[in-house]
Amino acid sequence: MKRLLEALKPILRPELTGNAESPEVDNTAYSPDSRVDLITGGNDNTTITDKVCSIVEDKPTIGWWGFFLLAFSVLGLLGIFVPFLIFWGVGTWGVNNPVGWGYAIVNFVFWVGIGHAGTLISAILFLFRQKWRTSINRAAEAMTIFAVICAGMFPGIHVGRAWFAYWMFPLPNQMELWPNFRSPLLWDVFAVGTYFTVSLLFWYMGMIPDLATLRDRAKNSVRKIAYGALSLGWTGSNRQWHVYERSYLLLAALATPLVLSVHSVVSFDFAVSQVPGWHTTIFPPYFVAGAIFSGFAMVLTLLVPARQLFGLKDVITLKHLENMNKIIMLTGMLVGYAYSQEFFMAWYGGVKVEKFAFINRAFGQYAWAYWIMVSCNVLAPQIFWFKKMRTNIWVMFVVSIFVNIGMWFERFVITVTSLANDYTSSAWDYYTPKLADVMIMLGAFGLFFTLFALFCRFLPFIAMSEVRGVLADQAHSREAALARHSSEADSASGSQGEN
């Protein structure tokens, strides 16, 4: 057994890089009179740069290949089942007459939601001057882009006749055929399109200085040309930094309303209708809170293993993870607040169908899904009240998985329960997904993880240039603390002398 473990060690602990294993440092101790070090392990600019660049520069290891190939094979499911769907039509799905919106919309909303953490971290936390965002923003933004790609795929294939998907865009045409501008489904096209564009720009712009670092370190001409072209002639001059930081601030300010708007518009898909359980005014902020909740959970799911594999425990420290857990706890409770207000108002409003819709959710034929949702989204994050739990790697990883599951089920509960049992009881039906539904859902995960694996391999995983800024601040405050300490010691010895 022991020998087997020895033999498996390089696979179980597949360090992707030559980075030495960094020890887990507990930098979460709260102190009301100082700020903790966000980067531990005595790192300086050089070691940070080496660590991050080596992920891209060293040969990929067996661990990366394993992850990539697994994700890529799951992605293959899309290659099989999407053509199958297009060829045979949506009859290959489990959607039936009352439940016309099944997995496709559930997956769409789920992935758009996942895609909220990146922009929240890079834009809103930037405006709130949260320095800890610097270690996680790059990966989170990459994840955002990939999640939005996954999300964007679903409306494309669920229109039924996928070759007419371009009708979603208001293109001038001879048939005078226009999309319905009064439909929130069309607003989605604009909201998600704008979000994708701005997130991509934001992500790319933030990466330019780091791409230039990779270019400068490149040892072969392919890398030199590729990173050279991508870094747009960045030299790091004073003037360039000035323009860069101004535009970063502007993009952050522009991206901030998008964090709110995208999922609000997605919530309109449901809330503008008269379907019981969908038509309720709290939907926009409730969806936004849920999106941030699920997005942060996905960031944790990805970063907890990644920091281990890439030897980045001193860059993405326990403090970073703890902060993310706090946000998960907060947004989890916001989601819980929304559940409770919906339930209360369904009773208070005195509208019979509305009341039925909610009782049916909790105790009807989909009660199992409802209680999975409540326990994963509301109860599971409560464990983070305890500091021991929110700084425990295993606990947070498990909770993050729970939240991912719970948020998928939230969309399932909203979509399916309300449609399956609405006003006309003679038209009720039970929704059961078919093989194609499940396979396309899995395939989307494959797409997501494949893209993420490629990102780890070819682009700077950490915003090096921003982490360098944090290091400078850290050094500065340490100096100031030392100075303060020595002056206090001086005055103490002085007073002793007088005695």
Added chain:
Amino acid sequence: MRHGVTVDLSTENRTLGSLSGKMIALGTTLAVLGLIGTLALGNLEGAFGGHEVESSAAAHDAGSHGPIHGFVTEWSIWHPYLVSACFFLTMTLGGLFFVLVHHITNAGWSTVVRRLAEGVSRNVVLMALIFIPLVFPDSMEALYKWVHPDPGDEIIAVKSSYLNYNWFLIRLAIYFTIWITFAWSYHRSSVAQDRDGDVQRSSRMSRMSPVGVALFAMSVTFAGYDLLMSLDAHWFSTIFGVYIFAGCVLSFHALLALIVVFLQANGRLTRAVSDEHMQDIGKMMFAFTVFWAYIAFSQYMLYWYANIPEETIWFVRRQSTWMWSFWSWVMVVGHFFVPFLFLVSKHIKRKRATIALGALWVLAMHWADMYYLVMPQISNGTEFPFTMIDITILVGMAGIFIIGLALSLRGHSLIAEKDPRMSESLAFENA
């Protein structure tokens, strides 16, 4: 960061001192003026007599052949009273939220103004006193139809286990207990730190703040439902609590800006609170102006779009006459577009005169918002119920609020003297 730059506070005037006397004098003047005005005008309007007869006549009408409303259609003095009471209550609660959020986030920049927020939040005791006249059976009956619903009103009957007089009183007592407990304990702990400099106090306050925020969220939501939404007991909206919350935070930041400008004009905290802090307060006003608009838009758009009569009626009442339509447009333009455009610029937020102007505007709009929530049900929105009593009550309560603020801020420093984050806050700069 202004590394190494330290603000010398030894020569800074950090107490209210003689200013408290001036504030109390001003407050008393306003309160007396407000009271006299209200009494005089109230007599002219017949607000203190005849109400019983009218309301019973109206009830008789409704019972026999009139439409069944979930709201009272008769004007009473308690309507403008509720408008202004909610105006000041929301502001005060915004102060409590500011303090709790400061601790939950371990914030640095806001340390220099936190004592002022604590002072404002302590006014919640005063607000409890102001709400006492409202909870007598007569005034409740004049405001809320559900106290004595029309016979045959099935909608109110459904929720009578929630909307009834006793349970309402108990809930109100619970809300105020939560608010007073947190406001006083955080203020007391903060002032105690001025004396002993114990950093453990900061950690304790930080540890308790998540509990405070959770209780705050639930209590503000249900207080919003009880005090304002149940004015029309038939109407409901799940976002209403968030709408009230947005108003709380927005109006508090406006008030905070005004307090700082007032204190600095009188030589207090002239160096401790810098342009940088003003800019941040302005940013929060800007952010919550947008947030309020987002919430208000969500509520309006979703009800307008689905077009279900029992939901749209609330808005129909607010836009079927030209005066209420105009008021609705004031909400859109004055509550959102004007402050949005005004507060974009950094220079506006940093200059005392301009930020004060913006803050006054925001407060006026917040009052207009409370007016918009309370008044349109009078005569079912067919008449515009504005009287000078609306203003005299506002003036009177403002006087009382200022007296409370003076009492709350005097007797100790205007800044949290020995807060461990004070030096960070003093050196704060918008990068």
